Amino acid sequence: MRILITAGPTREYLDDVRYLSNASSGRMGYALAEAAIAQGHEVVLVSGPVELSPPSDCEFIAVETTDEMRDASVAHFPDCDGVIAAAAVCDYKPKERIEGKLAKTGGPISIDMIETDDVLAQLGANKGSRWVVGFALESQNARENALQKLRAKNCNWIVLNNPTAIGSLDNQVELIDDTGHPIMKWAGSKQKIATDLIAWLVANLPDQAQ
Numbered sequence: 001m002r003i004l005i006t007a008g009p010t011r012e013y014l015d016d017v018r019y020l021s022n023a024s025s026g027r028m029g030y031a032l033a034e035a036a037i038a039q040g041h042e043v044v045l046v047s048g049p050v051e052l053s054p055p056s057d058c059e060f061i062a063v064e065t066t067d068e069m070r071d072a073s074v075a076h077f078p079d080c081d082g083v084i085a086a087a088a089v090c091d092y093k094p095k096e097r098i099e100g101k102l103a104k105t106g107g108p109i110s111i112d113m114i115e116t117d118d119v120l121a122q123l124g125a126n127k128g129s130r131w132v133v134g135f136a137l138e139s140q141n142a143r144e145n146a147l148q149k150l151r152a153k154n155c156n157w158i159v160l161n162n163p164t165a166i167g168s169l170d171n172q173v174e175l176i177d178d179t180g181h182p183i184m185k186w187a188g189s190k191q192k193i194a195t196d197l198i199a200w201l202v203a204n205l206p207d208q209a210q
């Protein structure tokens with residue numbers, strides 16, 4: 001199988017030196033890439049800026065902004081059998097990127113923000129016969145929200161985790177299907193979860209992917 005994986009944070013620039021981002025380490029996405037390769041699959045890894053080295057055997061595309069992540073993902077998805085979207089994508093970006101460096105004004109400033117494009121939703125909307133696995137980071141009404149995301153983004157499954165996963169070595173996840181039920185639960189290192197998740201997907205794809 002050839003698997004597209006998104007990983008890490010994205011950055012949204014306010015001016016040429018300042019950006020909005022999040023604390024994603026990229027570990028979950030990189031662990032998935034390593035696990036998939038170790039299990040004999042090809043991986044296209046589209047990653048925001050992280051301090052990890054990509055696995056040597058994968059096709060690696062480094063991106064910074066959400067628009068770049070969208071463009072790279074949309075370009076490579078047609079050549080893949082499915083996607084796992086582990087990236088912690090910025091939901092908002094400054095309406096305008098100021099050229100150069102914004103100088104201090106001596107008072108408060110406000111910044112107009114607009115929503116970024118949803119990379120996963122775009123892939124889901126055009127998935128055809130490919131399978132789509134999303135991640136959902138939830139702090140409340142977790143399963144309900146995860147199911148809504150699964151439906152809105154046309155995912156086959158969604159991996160539910162909570163904000164403690166961000167930047168951590170370990171994770172605790174539930175795999176939610178399109179009925180909203182947790183069909184699998186995994187806890188432990190991100191490497192262990194990645195290995196189990198890839199193995200589960202491979203074993204369950206023929207019946208599930210449409």
Ligand code: CTP
Nearest residue numbers: 085086087089116117118119120134135136137
């Ligand atoms: N995602 C994406 N593009 C975005 C936002 C999210 O591809 N602009 C993907 C993430 O990679 C993840 C899934 O969508 O696989 C859910 O991300 P999450 O941050 O949990 O949810 P959001 O859709 O951003 O909604 P909210 O932040 O309001 O919970």
